Amino acid sequence: MNKVILIGRLTRDPEIRYTAGTGIAVTTFTLAVDRPYIGQSGQREADFIPVVCWRKLAELVANNLTKGRLIAVSGSIQTRKYQAQDGTNRYATEVIADEVKFLDRAKEQTGAFKANDEIATDEGDFFPVDGEDDIPF
Amino acid sequence: MNKVILIGRLTRDPEIRYTAGTGIAVTTFTLAVDRPYIGQSGQREADFIPVVCWRKLAELVANNLTKGRLIAVSGSIQTRKYQAQDGTNRYATEVIADEVKFLDRAKEQTGAFKANDEIATDEGDFFPVDGEDDIPF
Amino acid sequence: MNKVILIGRLTRDPEIRYTAGTGIAVTTFTLAVDRPYIGQSGQREADFIPVVCWRKLAELVANNLTKGRLIAVSGSIQTRKYQAQDGTNRYATEVIADEVKFLDRAKEQTGAFKANDEIATDEGDFFPVDGEDDIPF
């Protein structure tokens, strides 16, 4: 089990790229998440958390979000090894988003979007995922 | 382990009461949480989740939130048995909030508040909880 | 956003049923989740939380879990209105599971299972969901 939920603001516009062979969309951004207390005497009071989105969610984020926007992200923590320029091994820890919810501009455009959603329409509407019948508990 | 995180809107103004003997503040409200998909053919598309806050958080919520406000709640699920008017036993399931974050009116007033916080000032500022030293990982 | 994570034990064997028209499997059970503190003077020290699983996950749970087993559940809170025998409206609050992880008997049989998984083999192995390429952060 590996669950993360964050609420924060984008520190910059998101960046979209495409994987080399397969052309899959991947968007990255950093989320500034306020700590729930005032740091002692001028210390940093937010965490800057790297977030990665794939496929439809990558396109949705790249097309609809900009620096400063307030969002909620749910996903999981992923670690990976990579080679730095100097050839040494480094380890990165990132959040892989599987759901993003826009929290400001709530009047015009709101919605939660999941990792496998179709791209959102202008109406910012929701898409069916798996509506269930009534529950006979 | 018993963790809940919700984002939604108050269906009404919160209600504050005080426990009989000890006069402890307890505030209750219902949070409308949109489901991430369109229900098939006009079905209900939100869950209406009962939330309970205690003490300082109870006062904070009662004094600062009203019907329609967008918030994030973290807490836990609690169940309890009670007697209905007809004398039969009933079971209630509620979320006990230990943190509430105001998400709209983000410009004027924002903040996350925890179950044991002092009452918030008008500035909507944060209060120290347990700032830590640097981490020697 | 509507996220729940619980760790607890089944109070009884799970019950499986099938929806009337469509024959979709739905399994229900109650999870006893210990509170993180000792109740004052012999009060209840666990919450008894109703959990519902659908489809493959319903079958997996019904076939593999019994009273007393320790599991982790992730899902969401759902509320619904129903008619009691006396014709009055009642409201139920339940957790809809989308992932269940078996935590005891960890040597012989472990695994996390998601709402849309194929039914598990005897090996208790994992099934592909959406393995991703490397992340160019």
Place this chain on the structure above:
Amino acid sequence: MNKVILIGRLTRDPEIRYTAGTGIAVTTFTLAVDRPYIGQSGQREADFIPVVCWRKLAELVANNLTKGRLIAVSGSIQTRKYQAQDGTNRYATEVIADEVKFLDRAKEQTGAFKANDEIATDEGDFFPVDGEDDIPF
């Protein structure tokens, strides 16, 4: 809002240190968290997540956990900047634990421990946190 929940096993015995001036206990370990699917063709199928505990929880973890133990952790993601040996700035992302629950050896010793708990007794019992009166919802 910044919430993390992980279930996994320690990759090694935890390491305890004490902050320079103030002598506060801080324990670090890495948690191996299985991914919920089989990686394509022999790729890594777990994330290795750095976890940090402070004070009482640091001592509890250092004294009671060893390599291979299965635990649940709840906490938050924290990022920090540090200087590498070569003088360049690096960024680390870690989970700061505020609750740890032991999941194996459930017969002999179980319990959930919070960031501010007293040190656990041998009985592995729970400690009072904030038991509440009945809820007049």
Place this chain on the structure above:
DNA sequence: TTTT
């Protein structure tokens, strides 16, 4: 009894 439900919010935007």
Place this chain on the structure above:
DNA sequence: TTTT
């Protein structure tokens, strides 16, 4: 109606 509750589990270890």
